[in-house]
Amino acid sequence: MGNAKSSAMSKEILEDLKLTTKFSQNELSQWYENFQKQCPSGRISPEEFENIYTRFFPDSDAKTYAQHVFRSFDTNDDGTLDFKEYIIALHMTSGGRTERKLEWAFSLFDVDKNGYITKSEVTEICQAIFKLIPKDEVSKLPKDENTPEKRAEKLWSFFNKKDNERLAEGEFIQGVMENDSALRLIQYEPVK
Structure with a gap:
């Protein structure tokens, strides 16, 4: 600079x-x-x-x-x-734009910066997101996303990938844009 x-x-x-x-x-x-x-x-x-x-x-x-x-x-x-x-x-x-935010979200989930996301990286970020959620809010989450692992599993399912497959940036953006639940799962919005 x-x-x-x-x-x-x-x-x-x-x-x-x-x-x-x-x-x-x-x-x-x-x-x-x-x-x-x-x-x-x-x-x-x-x-x-x-x-x-x-x-x-x-x-x-x-x-x-x-x-x-x-x-x-x-x-x-x-x-x-x-x-x-x-x-x-x-x-x-x-x-x-939403697409720009999703490009950033992809880089967040691409923990090893190799240009792809794996299910284990999704789980790692979901664990970090979960630490942001106050305990009293966790108890109010739906049963299929009330742990970081369940949240990661649910999110990964939106991309129609096997557990050992990788997800490219375009697939990630398309998958999230096509599903409001996926958009909600990649972030934490505090309850107002």
Whole structure:
């Protein structure tokens, strides 16, 4: 990102983010200013990211899920998030088209980053999602999705794959878009 101590973001990054996100120049400048205050080094560590998630899910164990989300956002695999990665992550998870969100969800489930999802990876992410769900809400879940394993089994069944088969990104996106239950199972929305 160039000089991390700089108080203004580079024009190149600004123009790139204006093209790839829904945020205005003013919004991006405000986000950048806040980012610089929170992360003077210009980077977010995995621990700082986990702390952010913990504040969003105070009644849950968000650490494991935060680790997976961090991995999916760290596009250059350097172990930190810079401002650009952070803003793109924010854009993909808070707005944008459903297909873009599902592209991100695929990267979340693709734990080993090999371009495919396996049933064991689905189970691993479902276990992390389950830790976000407060105990009193778990008891209200349908019987066929009241454990991480049952949730993973139900989700995997929507893709018509055998337990030992892999799922490509296009198949994942199509399978989730064609089934509202699958969309609900790949995430956790707190009860309001």
